[in-house]
Amino acid sequence: xxxxxxxxxxxxxxxxxxxxxxxxxxxxxxxxxxxxxxxxxxxxxxxxxxxxxxxxxxxxxxxxxxxxxxxxxxxxxxxxxxxxxxxxxxxxxxxxxxxxxxxxxxxxxxxxxxxxxxxxxxxxxxxxxxxxxxxxxxxxxxxxxxxxxxxxxxxxxxxxxxxxxxxxxxxxxxxxxxxxxxxxxxxxxxxxxxxxxxxxxxxxxxxxxxxxxxxxxxxxxxxxxxxxxxxxxxxxxxxxxxxxxxxxxxxxxxxxxxxxxxxxxxxxxxxxxxxxxxxxxxxxxxxxxxxxxxxxxxxxxxxxxxxxxxxxxxxxxxxxxxxxxxxxxxxxxxxxxxxxxxxxxxxxxxxxxxxxxxxxxxxxxxxxxxxxxxxxxxxxxxxxxxxxxxxxxxxxxxxxxxxxxxxxxxxxxxxxxxxxxxxxxxxxxxxxxxxxxxxxxxxxxxxxxxxxxxxxxxxxxxxxxxxxxxxxxxxxxxxxxxxxxxxxxxxxxxxxxxxxxxxxxxxxxxxxxxxxxxxxxxxxxxxxxxxxxxxxxxxxxxxxxxxxxxxxxxxxxxxxxxxxxxxxxxxxxxxxxxxxxxxxxxxxxxxxxxxxxxxxxxxxxxxxxxxxxxxxxxxxxxxxxxxxxxxxxxxxxxxxxxxxxxxxxxxxxxxxxxxxxxxxxxxxxxxxxxxxxxxx
Amino acid sequence: xxxxxxxxxxxxxxxxxxxxxxxxxxxxxxxxxxxxxxxxxxxxxxxxxxxxxxxxxxxxxxxxxxxxxxxxxxxxxxxxxxxxxxxxxxxxxxxxxxxxxxxxxxxxxxxxxxxxxxxxxxxxx
Numbered sequence: 001x002x003x004x005x006x007x008x009x010x011x012x013x014x015x016x017x018x019x020x021x022x023x024x025x026x027x028x029x030x031x032x033x034x035x036x037x038x039x040x041x042x043x044x045x046x047x048x049x050x051x052x053x054x055x056x057x058x059x060x061x062x063x064x065x066x067x068x069x070x071x072x073x074x075x076x077x078x079x080x081x082x083x084x085x086x087x088x089x090x091x092x093x094x095x096x097x098x099x100x101x102x103x104x105x106x107x108x109x110x111x112x113x114x115x116x117x118x119x120x121x122x123x124x125x126x127x128x129x130x131x132x133x134x135x136x137x138x139x140x141x142x143x144x145x146x147x148x149x150x151x152x153x154x155x156x157x158x159x160x161x162x163x164x165x166x167x168x169x170x171x172x173x174x175x176x177x178x179x180x181x182x183x184x185x186x187x188x189x190x191x192x193x194x195x196x197x198x199x200x201x202x203x204x205x206x207x208x209x210x211x212x213x214x215x216x217x218x219x220x221x222x223x224x225x226x227x228x229x230x231x232x233x234x235x236x237x238x239x240x241x242x243x244x245x246x247x248x249x250x251x252x253x254x255x256x257x258x259x260x261x262x263x264x265x266x267x268x269x270x271x272x273x274x275x276x277x278x279x280x281x282x283x284x285x286x287x288x289x290x291x292x293x294x295x296x297x298x299x300x301x302x303x304x305x306x307x308x309x310x311x312x313x314x315x316x317x318x319x320x321x322x323x324x325x326x327x328x329x330x331x332x333x334x335x336x337x338x339x340x341x342x343x344x345x346x347x348x349x350x351x352x353x354x355x356x357x358x359x360x361x362x363x364x365x366x367x368x369x370x371x372x373x374x375x376x377x378x379x380x381x382x383x384x385x386x387x388x389x390x391x392x393x394x395x396x397x398x399x400x401x402x403x404x405x406x407x408x409x410x411x412x413x414x415x416x417x418x419x420x421x422x423x424x425x426x427x428x429x430x431x432x433x434x435x436x437x438x439x440x441x442x443x444x445x446x447x448x449x450x451x452x453x454x455x456x457x458x459x460x461x462x463x464x465x466x467x468x469x470x471x472x473x474x475x476x477x478x479x480x481x482x483x484x485x486x487x488x489x490x491x492x493x494x495x496x497x498x499x500x501x502x503x504x505x506x507x508x509x510x511x512x513x514x515x516x517x518x519x520x521x522x523x524x525x526x527x528x529x530x531x532x533x534x535x536x537x538x539x540x541x542x543x544x545x546x547x548x549x550x551x552x553x554x555x556x557x558x559x560x561x562x563x564x565x566x567x568x569x570x571x572x573x574x575x576x577x578x579x580x581x582x583x584x585x586x587x588x589x590x591x592x593x594x595x596x597x598x599x600x601x602x603x604x605x606x607x608x609x610x611x612x613x614x615x616x617x618x619x620x621x622x623x624x625x626x627x628x629x630x631x632x633x634x635x636x637x638x639x640x641x642x643x644x645x646x647x648x649x650x651x652x653x654x655x656x657x658x659x660x661x662x663x664x665x666x667x668x669x670x671x672x673x674x675x676x677x678x679x680x
Numbered sequence: 681x682x683x684x685x686x687x688x689x690x691x692x693x694x695x696x697x698x699x700x701x702x703x704x705x706x707x708x709x710x711x712x713x714x715x716x717x718x719x720x721x722x723x724x725x726x727x728x729x730x731x732x733x734x735x736x737x738x739x740x741x742x743x744x745x746x747x748x749x750x751x752x753x754x755x756x757x758x759x760x761x762x763x764x765x766x767x768x769x770x771x772x773x774x775x776x777x778x779x780x781x782x783x784x785x786x787x788x789x790x791x792x793x794x795x796x797x798x799x800x801x802x803x804x805x
Contacts, residue, residue: 480781481691487785488698514781 076101086112093120100124200224201324208332214238214303215254217336218247221305221329225322232289235280235306237262246306248283257283262293262304272306294322296330303333359426359442362433370437418445425449472517479517483510519643522576531655533679534571536562536599536608542571543578550586554595562599562608568677569655577651577659580644581612581670587635588616588668606676607657613669624663648672681796682706684725686716686742687757688734692780696729699785703793713737717745725752727796730774732758743773753799755792775799 076092076099086107093101102124107113117123207220218236225231236247239261247256259279262272272280272291281288289308297303305326353360354374361372369376416429429441486507493500537560544558567574585595593615600609619627626632628649633642649659657674685696688711697707708723710716714737720728732739739756746754756774769777776795782788 476781477689478691481689481695484695484782484785484788485691485698488695488702491702491786 083112086116089116090119201328204325205328208328211332211336213336213340214333215247217329217332219249219254221325222249224325225307229321230309231307231322232310233308235291235308237302237304237306239302239304240300246280294326296326297333297337301337303337305329358444361440361442363438363440365436365438376442416443472521475513475517479510479513483507483514486510516643519647530570531568532571533566533568533677534574535565536560536567536574536610536674539571539574540578540597540599540610543575543582546575546579547582547586550583551595553592554586554589555592557594557596559596559598559600562601562610565601565608566677566679567608567655567674569674573651573654574674577648577672578610578612580648581610581672584644585612585614585616585668585670588614590616593667601676602673607673608676610672611669612672613667615667618665618668619661619663624661627661628659681726681793682708682723683727683729683792684708684710684716684719684723685729686710686713686719686734686739687729687731688712689731692731692757695785696788699789700792703789705789713739713742713745716742720746726799727752727792728754729792730754730756732756740772746773753795755795 076089076096089101093099100122101120103116107116204220204224207223208217211217211220214236218234221236222234226234237259238245238247242261244259244261245256246259247254249255259276260273262276272293277288277291280291289310292307292309294305294307295302296305307322356373356375359373359376361376362370364370416427419426419428424444424446427443427445429443431439431441433439486503490500490503490507493503540558540560582595582597589595594613595615596611596613598609598611598613600611601607602609623634628645629642630646631642632646633644645659652659652672652674655674657672659670659672661668661670663669683696683700683705685693685707687693687696690711693709693711697709700707708719708725710719712734716728716730717737719725730739730742737745739758743750743754750773753775754773755776755778756769756772757778757780766777769775778788778791
């Protein structure tokens with residue numbers, strides 16, 4: 001139905017018309033159609049509408065609605081006839097102050113008109129006729145305008161809101177960016193700081209690696225941590241063998257003093273005793289802050305870092321910060337002290353190795369000397385072992401390297417082999433180490449061999465001595481018989497006869513035999529424990545008278561200086577020695593010469609000495625070597641048994657003494673020595 | 681006088697015998713203490729030369745055997761001059777000690793004669 005078809009709409013007197021916009025938010029729609037519809041509400045006289053009217057309105061898109069709470073009124077169309085109408089109008093207007101008020105017809109009462117104009121601003125007059133079309137189009141306009149305004153309004157609101165949102169977003173973004181930037185800056189600076197710290201630490205590590213002793217360690221450690229945060233000063237305390245030394249810096253140099261042993265650190269951190277505190281304060285000439293003790297090495301040797309902390313800082317915090325530095329320090333200190341003990345051990349080994357009496361050498365299979373001690377070396381170290389040690393150009397005879405290399409295998413322990421180097425005899429113990437090295441231990445057995453040979457000899461001689469005694473005794477009888485029988489036969493012969501002469505010779509020979517036997521028997525008597533404490537001077541003095549005859553031709557000078565000293569000997573045997581030596585001396589001097597008999601004491605070696613010097617021509621060299629041999633004599637046959645010096649030496653040796661001589665063309669001196677004894 | 685020589689060494693026996701016989705004495709020989717004892721019983725000598733070391737019966741044992749029946753001087757002989765001397769000889773029951781070897785056999789004979797004469801004088805007085 002178009003406007004044209006619209007029936008005429010009769011205006012009722014005093015009718016108020018409302019145009020409402022149904023507001024979906026306020027009233028729950030019963031159906032969706034009602035949501036966007038505009039409604040007219042008739043009040044007053046216009047309340048009762050015909051169905052036709054309703055239809056008409058509905059065809060124009062206006063609904064009729066009975067309730068009015070919370071809805072938007074666009075326009076109030078009013079026809080004012082009475083004051084009551086006005087009252088209703090103003091009531092509605094106050095309810096909907098934004099609605100346009102349109103008077104469809106001005107009130108006839110001018111006073112009412114004036115009142116209405118005054119009270120309601122923006123009052124509009126509808127100067128249109130009663131034509132429904134015009135009226136509806138006007139309403140249309142109002143509605144359109146209203147909607148437009150509303151749209152504008154909502155758009156504006158939206159715009160504002162969007163703008164606000166945008167602004168907010170922008171602000172947020174800016175804030176985020178700022179935050180981010182700050183954060184980045186912060187982390188960057190943090191990174192830088194951390195990096196710097198790491199670099200610092202690495203440098204510290206490098207320096208510490210280069211340190212060679214505790215002084216340097218202390219110096220570097222202190223450099224690293226002093227001034228950092230809480231650390232005011234650093235000391236290093238080193239304890240070994242119950243002694244403690246404290247290191248400190250004075251004028252840029254590391255110094256140390258000895259301090260009392262501190263009690264061990266309990267837990268991890270502990271302070272120092274007050275007396276130590278005072279002592280330190282005195283040493284530094286300034287008061288001391290708190291001392292934080294941190295253990296760096298704990299074992300046979302102890303090392304502690306004593307960190308002097310400023311009072312504001314907490315102990316735990318400070319200790320934590322320094323933990324990395326101390327960790328590095330611990331490793332380094334351990335290394336240094338280990339190095340030290342290794343160096344000491346190595347030195348000791350070298351000392352022992354070089355101090356060994358026996359020569360030791362490590363050689364390879366080419367006889368090249370790899371390492372040897374000082375005892376081994378006589379010359380250049382690059383020479384082969386036989387060159388350097390034995391002075392040979394070829395390997396020594398019996399060299400274990402040769403012996404054992406021929407055996408195809410490398411047994412670890414070989415039988416020791418004897419080699420001879422110059423006049424020395426060595427027993428070479430060879431042991432293999434590794435695959436091509438041998439350790440040679442050259443045991444000087446010269447002495448041992450000599451002693452052994454001597455021992456065999458002595459035992460032989462002892463056995464012989466014992467045997468000799470027996471033999472001598474056995475011989476005595478027949479000899480005596482021979483001699484005596486010769487005497488008897490001689491007595492029955494004429495003195496000038498050959499037989500007489502012959503028998504004389506026989507007797508002399510027998511006599512000689514008996515002399516030898518007698519001497520032998522004298523010496524090899526059974527062990528008569530007749531050694532007594534006696535004085536050498538006394539023995540000499542007692543022997544002198546026996547030698548009167550022998551000494552009569554010579555100038556004798558006697559100097560006895562061994563008085564008040566004692567020997568433990570068999571005096572008769574010593575007498576025999578003195579007798580023998582003096583006799584020899586006298587016999588050495590063909591013409592009258594000088595004989596000196598001297599006794600004296602050697603305090604340092606606790607020996608008594610007897611010296612018998614003659615002024616004879618001396619002993620020729622080839623004789624000297626055989627001087628003490630048994631049965632060796634330079635005298636003519638029958639003059640000497642050749643046993644004198646042999647027995648003299650044996651006698652002195654029996655009492656732990658010795659016999660030696662010095663000789664020159666101007667004379668010979670025999671020196672007998674005997675140990676001094678103390679009688680109980 | 682009658683001399684009994686008890687010694688295991690033949691040369692000693694012979695030399696002593698020859699020496700004594702050349703001076704006109706009568707000599708009896710024995711080579712050990714046992715035969716010597718028998719000889720002593722049988723011959724009743726005026727003087728006995730007794731050696732120390734002998735097989736079968738040695739010198740000291742011989743003296744023990746004679747014991748108090750000793751009726752003549754006994755001269756003890758030994759090569760070990762150190763261990764035995766006059767005192768020891770007399771302790772054993774002998775009269776004298778002589779060390780072997782004898783330097784001069786005739787001096788021994790003379791000494792024996794003197795001893796026997798002294799003994800005779802004592803026993804006769």
